[in-house]
Amino acid sequence: MPATTGTVKAVVYNRVPAVTPDFWLIKLMAVTMGETAADYLNVEMGLGLTATSLIMSAILVGALIWQFAQKKYVPAAYWLSVVLISIVGTLITDNLVDNFHVPLMDTTIAFSVALVLTFTLWFQAERTLSIHSIFTNRREAFYWLAILFTFALGTAAGDLVAEKFALGYLATGILFGMIICSLSIGYFFLGLDPILAFWLVYILTRPLGASFGDLLSQPRQYGGFGLGTIVTSAIFLASIVAIVIYMSVRHEGEELIAVDEEEALGKKPAAAGQRP
Template sequence: MLCKVPEITLYFWIIKILATTVGETAADFLNVNLGFGLTGTSLVMGVLLVGVLVYQLVKKQYVPWVYWLTVILISVVGTLITDNLTDNLGVPLWISTVAFTALLAITFFVWHASEKTLSIHSIFTTRRELFYWAAILVTFALGTAGGDFATEGLNFGYLEGVLIFGGLIAATTVAYYSKVFGSVLAFWIAYILTRPLGASIGDLLTQSPQDGGLGISDWAVNAVFFAVIVALIAYLSITKVDQPSEEEGEARRQEFLGRNPARASA
């Protein structure tokens, strides 16, 4: 396979934050506005995620709309996992945050022990892609738990949440460009932080003014953000600016897999 994930560009982070916000508001819209309930919403979105993820896995290269649809659905399901633990099972947010942090660490440990790398530029095999999507799901659940703990458990407001998590992402960016963080570490820290940032943006826009939000309807936020996502994905599909050339992609693939020929068939 060619690499199954996009290059990390500004477009990547814009779509990621928008997709995260859509995941937060879409889960609330289905759960509350359409009356699916938390359990019904979880079942519907879980089934949709499995179907789209299987389609993503059988593709032999990165396809923008398939990849980002998978991310959006994982965003919704990751949100619902934490919501079910909190609302249905009564698990405190701080416990969820600690548990998902430990689970993510275990996922990274097993991934690195198996593949000797956590680089997202090396997703050339089904096994590596499964590790990648497992890590992505846990980051969304962790980001939801950590973000909700900050804005609700610690009583940070939604605007404060946007500023705090946005500031942490900015600090991570500075650490990366100043060589304090390597590319892999910086990527995963930023990926985790975009989840509570996107959720804080969604809550700031949709929650009532009495609760510190702007009171914009969920459907309006979903419609606008989803339209922007579609437009950006269409642009990327046409221009391919988030994809390496075939020669570069093949050279990168051979560099990673050539170090251990046994992994090429994994």
């Protein structure tokens, strides 16, 4: 439990998970499945981008209603929302590029600006961007909006790199993996700001996962392993379900937060000195 100053009047649960190795593992699987599932619904089922986007957005709304009803981190509700928001974020970028013919460079810039604006409004409202203190509806709303823009931005940036440099699935995945390793070194050994490090890695795991998802699912003549979107999605879905069950049984990722009672009720912003 984090140290606090003054009298502690309330102890609440963080509504999102602690950042652990399991967190990054399942997040990477979720974005990989998001890429292959979006391709399956859009192309192989023949629904098209518009119908797929509307259907998945409606399902995402239902998942987020379930998530917001929780007053603590519940793995099933949280990770279902992540998987669905991964799919929807991918579809938003795909719609802009394919249906509205917005260049990838423009979408990358636009989603970068949208993400920065979200963080700015979040900090102005709450005086913190801590992911260890998401215990009010307003903070959680900012959190999920930022998550949505990270997926849309990661899709645009990943596609931009893949198109511009034509590296192929494996090389693109290795490139983003090396960038993530560099950020990890910066965080653990060079004093990189933890909030900045977290969100940069969160963005970059999207193109990393998508690259390996495409590598597994795409036909061999296009540089993939030829497993197809159904098999690839099923593999990662089964892995996600297994880890979620493990997290639920072990209560892994749950965080208790000691805060002032008025802050717990959302009546005042965060106290100074909270950890990021």
